[in-house]
Amino acid sequence: MTNHWIDIKNSDCILIMGSNAAENHPISFKYVTQAMEKGAKLINVDPRFTRTSSKADIYTALRSGTDIAFLGGMIKYILENNLYNHEYTAAYTNAPFIVGEAYGFKDGLFAGYTKNEEGPSAGSYDKSKWAFEMDANGVPKLDRTLKNKKTVFQLMKEHYSRYDLDTVSKVTGTPKEDLIEVYKTYAATGKTGKAGTIMYAMGWTQHTVGTQNIRTMAMIQLMLGNMGVAGGGVNALRGESNVQGSTDHCLLWHIWPGYLKTPRASNNSLEAYNKKWTPKSQDPLSANWWQNYPKYSVSLLKSFFGKTATKDNQFGYNWLPKVDDGSVYSWFDIFDSMYKGDVKGFFAWGQNPACSGSNASKVRKSMEELDWMVNVNIFDNETGSFWKGPGTDASKIKTEVFMLPAAVSVEKEGSITNSGRWMQWRYQGPKPLGNSRPDGDIIMELGQRIKEAYKKGGGVFKDPIVNLKWDYETNGAYDPHKAAKEINGYFTKDVTVKGKLCKKGTLVPSFAWLQTDGSTSSGNWLYCNSYTEKGNMSARRSQQDAPNNIGLYPEFAWCWPVNRRIIYNRASVDPKGRPWDKKDWVIKFAGEEKDGKYVSKKWIGDVPDGGWYPLENPDGSKRKDSKHPFIMRKHGFGQIFGPGRADGPFPEHYEPLECPVEKNSFSSQMVNPTAVVYNTKADAHATCDPRFPFVGTTYRVSEHWQTGLMTRPQPWLMELQPNMFVEMSEELAKLRGIKNGERVNVTSARSSVECTAIVTKRFKPFKIGYATVHQVGVPWHYGWRWPATGTEESANLLTPSAGDPNTRIPETKAFMVNVTKL
């Protein structure tokens, strides 16, 4: 989230699309309800009428996988009706930037495309074709009037001119009058002082166009001036209590803690690595915060290797593994390699891929190729027991499985970071049961044993292991405080920074103090400021609000970065530093003024995104000592044009890999031309195939959680949702002769799952052009191990091996199925 949970209450219009907040984030509805009590409108767009829809002022449906068409239509509506926030768009977004001559877009393809016949990636772009025009100083050329035909603004207008109501309605299946009502209501937040927010989750991300779904909304939020303000932002509702934290600390293969890059083989020295990943801006008004990259990377290396990391050995950079250039090591690729027999050992830690992985049959089959697996979990699951799962012959499976019982979250001390980036410390409740242990203890001892083995036996390349700093122990047990302090970082020698002597061994006060010379360590620069000499900031519990009284609660827990509760908050003020929204303001400039000029610096409210002077003085003169508000972007502007994405600088509608229509109404490119599609024998796909005529999607319900590992053995929850089910419209049930409550088969090109039919008014057939398209939905909480009948299986047996080109997240939200009576 750019904002945070409580901040939802400050919104004037809440769009819930691509998530089902009432069911899957029930507590969020406390704040949604509060906003509505103050008059906010709630809009819900979802293929199915959910418990969220039941509370919405406006509900409408769209066919799964058509969000860009829906939102592209909104962009057109906003522009055509002049509803964008002119001042904000011209001042803070890259709408005035001039795009270079090489840029082009024709029939669904942007300039610079090359097809890749071999796969799994369908193709790629030469992004240099999308570069901005620069002036003689290397600063982007701007036309603040937005009239130049080559401005981002005009190009956007042209791009979305094709997203007219008729075409959008024909693609999405949403009636035109509903589109207009949603567009009109949401676009009203473009007015200065009004704020609209988006609450999205996997309904947007899990598509072959997942990243671009969110990009489209980010563009809308920028045009309406909704970024940085209270009650605005782009807000991802995370699916687990600590997904945000684990992502921040490098859950994904391509990033390191604090969103640093995993080194590539071609980054063959620390200097080359830092040079490659440190952006450069020639604009004195651009903070270009990532220019500090080397401070963060060196401090991370110091944290990894401690004393053995020195300037002479590039702080241990060469001990690190590098990924091959052009290779991808995402979830999909790991299991693809495993399927092909290239992976020998596997730690399944706190996860259940046999049920959670898209195309789970392939995942389960892959695990048969392993020599060994270590399953670290609170209970055994379908993954640890894959060798005795349905359709397997244990006598033919060589994999040796080790189960390490882990403690439950409440049985251990440590922090979680919620969707709103709040790091919250939790104390230990009950002690772990039996021989289960906290994850920290397990991994610490594992590390110690591996280090000992390398010390004794040598090994191929022992330096990284032997030199790894591994001192997170107190009295023989893992110490979460030591780990938290390591993440914050220490001064590694006496050093004077900002005129202040910092003693060796003390904690670094914030990331502004981190250095490139090895005098500081930090396990994650974004968390530098979370555990300082003042104490554990995340354990704070003050319920005192900030002076602006918008629910920031700055001394309750701690949030990254530097306790800034709403990021990009300098866009919540006008260029003179005065809040756009006078009532629910986030920050305001409170420096002294003399003769129309600001003469001292002071901001109040939230921690500002950099404490520089505002861009303009009260008399309207421009200041040279200010910075543009979007400080994490190279040029300092919100990106309406996003030239960094794999699939294009503007989001474009493409059909899901498996879809019910013969033609993409927007271009002759059916599927995202850069989508990732796997093609082993286990990766069957079927589009526009009469055998699989219905759109399928997966989702969660309030009563279960993820693969159901923690909820299926819980009788009170099983009482509420005892069976795998499929929801369908009354019309579809009639077509197939299916009665409510009857057991049916749901089948995709990959597999078949038995479900109880829920025949409901909450699903309605879509009118797609002249055709009727039916959609069904299945929850993914079940698995064969429990309930003991073994009949309730995972919905991910149905989902495809196809993903987004930027993230390789799977397309589990739109695929094709059939539904038949048993």
Added chain:
Amino acid sequence: MSKSILIDTTICTGCRGCQVACKQWHNLPAEKTTNVGSFQNPQDLSFDTYKLVRMNEEIINGKLEWLFFADQCRHCIDAPCLETAFDENAIYKDSATGAVQYTKTTKKLDADEIIGSCPYNIPRKAVDGTLAKCDMCNDRIHNGLKPACVTACPTGAMQFGDRDEILALAGQRLEKAKKKFPKAMLLNPDEVNVIYLVGFDPELYTDYAVASNDRGGLSRSVALRKMMGPFAKMMRV
């Protein structure tokens, strides 16, 4: 001052946290259910289920509504079940909280008569005839806690407090709700301590949402007993 609960169905999201919290606090066994084609489960209240979120899909004014009704004992101010039982060892009212309590002695009562007396169709019997229903978490209240269901509610749809406070709140919430739901109403607020606020015709939520003259209430003999007041017990009419 007796205690009351307000259940504002217009902001209930049907998450069923209350239903599980009730089972957890009372340590009630889960029922063996199957999905019969609806999210609602179990299908009805039972000896082991004191609280049940009833779910109905209705087309109202051409618009689909998914109605949630967290059904439970209303803790009537003059409780017909209590009057009918006429045995304080079986059914009594805690004068401090107003909560109507059932004991194991309900086994000795005519269960069907008690159930029949309830205008809201709440009490349920075990195989041996013992009766059970929501006890308002009376033990929690005496220890300064709110009922488990109220504590679990994420949206504030359930509120608990002194009766006058809850009545005042119910009035305010009704005014607010009426802006969106012109037919919004409070269900029997003068007769019960668990007051529902509904946005639509109460019968759309459940057959027994409001007390009705043609069912429940007091049988003739019970009415007679009531009329005779304190002498009735002596005379065992």
